[in-house]
Amino acid sequence: MPHLITYTEEIEEHGYCQQRPDLRTGDKYLHEVDGKKRLRIVLTVRFDRYVWENVAQWTTVIEEYLEDEYTLCTLSVDGADVPVFVAHGLLGVLTSEKDKIRGELIIPSRIGKTSVKGVARYGFYDCANLTKVIFSPMVVIAYEYAFAKSGIKDMAFNDEVSVMVHLTAVDDCENLPKFDRIFDRPFPGLYLIRGGEIFQKWEEDLRKLYFLD
Secondary structure, eight states, X not given: OOEEEEEEEEEEOBTTBOOOOSOOTTXXXXXXXXXXXXXXXXXXXXXXXXXETTEEEEEEEEEEEOGGGEEEEEEEETTEEEEEEEETTEEEOOGGGGGGOOEEEEEXXXXXXXXXXXXXXXXXXXXXXXXXXXEOTTOOEEOTTSSTTOOOOEEEOOSXXXXXXXXXXXXXXXXXXXXXXXXXXXXXXXXXXEOHHHHHHHHHHHHHHHSOO
């Protein structure tokens, strides 16, 4: 499992201008510690309170993978080679590379020798040039905000293994048709969309079945 890092910072403000930390929710980047690069996914950046006049406290929560817990790969997306990461079997793109994700994205079950089991939290968040997502067989899960704020217009799932999709995975995807995520089935293939405790139970079951090889 990844490691969670939570830290607070105090930022001085001027007048009515509320400053923010440099990091943003959904950022994915490499961070060097003792000469080794770690993969970090920013889960939340939130304003907490005013410590005193004109000084605000912000809290940032980061999901971190050590160097031996992720692999940097190259994925062909709409005819172009795009750098991506696979962390504990979960696929995503670094924020610095997100604009290279264009057109149709096939989530493969393997990139070279690296197995892909699902899409990471914020994996393809804010990929404005992404238009369609296709899930290959044995890709079994899409985590929170996996494609949120992206440009996707369509999705397709496989007919062999049902994909468990978090309720927030397609938040703010304005080009997708409006649908009831729990009851409607606008896309082909097998998939289920849920959140909360139901999704958490699914994740536990999927890890036992698919993530322990």
